[in-house]
Amino acid sequence: MTTNPYQNAMTRGPAIFYGYSSDSGGMRMMDYPDYLESIRKSYSDMYQNALKTMQPVMETVQRWMPSGKRDEHGRCCDPKPDCHCTCCIRDADVIEYTRCGETRIIPLIFDNDTRRERDVKLQLGAFATASGRELGWEAVLSTNEFRLLPCGEQTVLLRVNVDCAKLTGDVGQNPHDRAAKRFPSVDECKVAYATIRAEGCFIRPLVVAIAVLPNDCGAHRSTCQCECCC
Numbered sequence: 001m002t003t004n005p006y007q008n009a010m011t012r013g014p015a016i017f018y019g020y021s022s023d024s025g026g027m028r029m030m031d032y033p034d035y036l037e038s039i040r041k042s043y044s045d046m047y048q049n050a051l052k053t054m055q056p057v058m059e060t061v062q063r064w065m066p067s068g069k070r071d072e073h074g075r076c077c078d079p080k081p082d083c084h085c086t087c088c089i090r091d092a093d094v095i096e097y098t099r100c101g102e103t104r105i106i107p108l109i110f111d112n113d114t115r116r117e118r119d120v121k122l123q124l125g126a127f128a129t130a131s132g133r134e135l136g137w138e139a140v141l142s143t144n145e146f147r148l149l150p151c152g153e154q155t156v157l158l159r160v161n162v163d164c165a166k167l168t169g170d171v172g173q174n175p176h177d178r179a180a181k182r183f184p185s186v187d188e189c190k191v192a193y194a195t196i197r198a199e200g201c202f203i204r205p206l207v208v209a210i211a212v213l214p215n216d217c218g219a220h221r222s223t224c225q226c227e228c229c230c
Helices: 004-012 032-064 164-168 176-180
Strands: 017-021 025-028 094-099 103-111 118-124 139-141 145-148 155-163 190-201 207-215
Touching: 017 032, 025 032, 094 103, 103 145, 103 207, 118 139, 118 155, 145 155, 164 190
Parallel strands: 094 207
Antiparallel strands: 017 025, 103 155, 118 145, 118 190, 139 155, 190 207
């Protein structure tokens, strides 16, 4: 059975599309199926060329990226992913990341979207762990009472002193460990929570979460121009 070329041309449609043909390496008139195939090949070639261009860059980045501790023979000593910088935070309205010994100032803005004044009284709860163990952190609000004008707002500052000795219970307790006293740290991310209740505002209590990171999390790394260990 022979195929009628004229019938095939009528099925594919007229050559009314002008585009680049990867087969001829130039521009030409095409029918609709050829035009779609030309677009598909063009995107495929562009993607492959981009991969070839970026491959040397990615290889260079991988050589310079740290891949865990290595022994004297260059073998990786710690192939497992480092998870101690990951913080498990339950539902919270405000999240602040910090480190041991820091004093954090967290601004809180209260809006009044009505046309009547509101007298607001704030009550700050104690910071505690997720299990409810109070930490005794020094925390204070810049003001506990204020008046919200109609369609106005009020900024309140929450100041928190992060005391890791009270968070972990053992950091800096060794009298011979001067570094632990001066620059305390935690072994993994620790989170403390406090609740702020606003009497006079029709809002639920605000939960503030303070996530304390170990000192090496996000630290600046500086090479000594030694031989690459990757």
